[in-house]
Amino acid sequence: MEIDKEDLKREIFSLIDENKINKIIVSNPLSKNNKFKKIVIENKLNHYLECAITEKQSFSKNLSTKEIKDKIFLYKNEFKQYNFFTNEFEYMIKISKKEKMFLTKTKTEKELTIANSSNNRMKNYILKEGEIIPPLIDMGVYTKDGKIINSMYDKYRQINRFIELVDDYIKKSDIKKINIIDFGCGKSYLTFVVYYYFKTIKNIDVNIIGLDLKEDVIKKCNETAKKYGYKNLKFELGDINGYKPRFDTDMIITLHACDTATDYALYNAIKWNVKMIFSVPCCQHEINSQIESKNLPIITRYGLIKERISSDFTDIIRCNLLKVMGYNVDMIEFIGFEHTPKNILIRANLTKIPLSVRKKYLKEVVDLKTFFNFEQTLYNLLRNSFENINKC
Ligand SMILES: C[S@@+](CC[C@H](N)C(=O)[O-])C[C@H]1O[C@@H](n2cnc3c(N)ncnc32)[C@H](O)[C@@H]1O
Known part of the structure; x- marks a missing residue:
């Protein structure tokens, strides 16, 4: 489903404000020459840990909630996909060449396991x-x-x-x-x-x-x-x-x-x-x-x-x-x-x-x-x- 950028931003910011996002994966580089192949961000309760991954190395950095909010939608200049994980849902966002955003929201595996x-x-x-x-x-x-x-x-x-x-x-x-x-x-x-x-x-x-x-x-x-x-x-x-x-x-x-x-x-x-x-x-x-x-x-x-x-x-x-x-x-x-x-x-x-x-x-x-x-x-x-x- 195509989603309005501002609506998406609001939803993701509100999840961040409520400390509900456990993990974010930014992947699918726009160019194969991108230095970083993937960014993995984990919620460490009092801060976020960002790992920027190249072919051979991983660079880690601690980020505050404010820094995450400032930065999160800048990755789209280099990557075509975001996956946000909460306890309940996975939000997968794919970005098209024309910069349209498409959202798929599914129950996380853990929730499905609970229901199993x-x-x-x-x-x-x-x-x-x-x-x-x-x-x-x-x-x-x-x-x-x-x-x-x-x-x-x-x-x-x-x-x-x-x-x-x-x-x-x-x-x-x-x-x-x-x-x-x-x-x-x-x-x-x-x-x-x-x-x-x-x-x-x-x-x-x-x-x-x-x-x-x-x-x-x-x-x-x-x-x-x-x-x-x-x-x-x-x-x-x-x-x-x-x-x-x-x-x-x-x-x-x-x-x-x-x-x-x-x-x-x-x-x-x-x-x-x-x-x-x-x-x-x-x-x-x-x-x-x-x-x-x-x-x-x-x-x-x-x-x-x-x-x-x-x-x-x-x-x-x-x-x-x-x-x-x-x-x-x-x-x-x-x-x-x-x-x-x-x-x-x-x-x-x-x-x-x-x-x-x-x-x-x-x-x-x-x-x-x-x-x-x-x-x-x-x-x-x-x-x-x-x-x-x-x-x-
Ligand atoms: C249904 S039992 C559950 C016991 C245990 N947690 C379990 O799951 O097996 C509820 C317990 O809460 C205790 N309880 C109820 N009100 C209490 C209170 N105001 N102060 C301390 N204990 C209380 C009862 O005595 C009882 O042992």
Whole structure:
């Protein structure tokens, strides 16, 4: 499809502003005498790494977001093709001799893999079946010879996928040490696996605290961590709401923390400027009990759909509010619906979001809340911060 140059520029700049582009490849030189055969630009979280590739060499340079924006459309003087990769899409742009631009937008391979059958997915798992993580034997996830117990397969797949998404992020960074809190850790299968991933697979110095309201599970998890010498893995009894961290927290994880527990976890993360958030919400009941739609009664007529819409409203509001507070956010269907109906993962990393974008996302939340007349916990917790944003 032919695309207007200015429209394309706007779309690409907005993806750059929102830190959504992972990689750019500029290829197909206009002349075979071009010194550079290809330019590969990778998003390294705080900057971009440009590699200009000749027949025999590669020249690397760090670029800021501004430099990328200034430079990106200048490559077209030497090349005929761009490929932009986000988590969701690949944008392929071909430039004709008459300088017309043609765009093909396809789902990225990764998204397609997520949507693929669970058998195919198994091949890519970071934790391979048979790889023994000792505490998981105690917890009844593995048999002694490393086989997954049938009834635990769904949990195992969720955890493995969760780790893959964390790994996608960690691969891009050069983290040597990390402090993590798992809010609403429950029996802590995920917590133990995240610890194992950082400590044993990545050899990164890790401290993890799992927090939960249940005394018996906290006691058992601490005993298990001690038994296996996981000395930087601790479990604490307590409420997410009002929790005071023991360390500077780099990452927050939550897996199915019930209802508004996810809002308190996200609020803590925002308040403490936590860089990375991986959160799978659950039991989003708050809006369902309030939502009214006088102007659009069809939305709330059927109980089942009302519940689903309320749940989706909760999560889109959370994502928008994270954006408002400066996070780059993705919503990922992290595992097939057959493994858990609560299969959306919110992935966020702290970045710089332009004020105009933050205001736009805030307005969208206010409009939605006003139209359907409900309160939302994360919004209420952050209310004071919005005054500052609106004043600017
Ligand atoms: C559905 S379980 C999930 C447990 C674990 N993350 C997993 O995926 O297996 C939710 C957990 O969140 C805990 N929880 C709920 N609200 C909490 C709060 N306000 N503070 C701490 N823990 C909370 C519950 O006690 C429960 O163990």
